[in-house]
Amino acid sequence: MKRYPISSHVKWNLSAVDYVSEAIIEIIKDTNHEKNGLPKTFNINNPIDIVPMDDLISWSKEIGYELYYLEYSNWSKNLSSLDKFNPLYTLKEFFQRAPSFPHSDGPPCKKLLSLLENTSCSPRGFTKSLFETMVLKMQACNLIPLPITK
Numbered sequence: 001m002k003r004y005p006i007s008s009h010v011k012w013n014l015s016a017v018d019y020v021s022e023a024i025i026e027i028i029k030d031t032n033h034e035k036n037g038l039p040k041t042f043n044i045n046n047p048i049d050i051v052p053m054d055d056l057i058s059w060s061k062e063i064g065y066e067l068y069y070l071e072y073s074n075w076s077k078n079l080s081s082l083d084k085f086n087p088l089y090t091l092k093e094f095f096q097r098a099p100s101f102p103h104s105d106g107p108p109c110k111k112l113l114s115l116l117e118n119t120s121c122s123p124r125g126f127t128k129s130l131f132e133t134m135v136l137k138m139q140a141c142n143l144i145p146l147p148i149t150k
Helices: 017-029 053-062 072-081 089-097 112-116 128-140
Strands: 003-005 068-070
Touching: 003 072, 017 112, 053 128, 068 072, 072 089
Parallel strands: 003 068
Antiparallel strands: none
């Protein structure tokens, strides 16, 4: 699509899979959380370095991707033309029904850090360097195209 919705209020809470898997293992090992009245279901995400949408777009442009912004209503209408191989395809109905780009102002993982405080599991922020590594791996697996060079 090469287009993204104007969404300066949106921040992405991206987590490295090694952190998420380590957190799951630590939670499973701790049998006291149920005895202490803590929930059995956890939202595991990155509690530090939440990345603004504008940063992700800027990083993408810096490595050569041409991206253009649209008002959300126009962006969501463009989703109708997606083919079934586009990663957004399965989410297009969700985005088309939403009046604006969905977001949450709530703090991430309120109880996660306290649950993991006595373990060796510690989150690392999602940085520009990690983003670039992720993009290179997705390119190598042909999950995303290489940027067009001029």
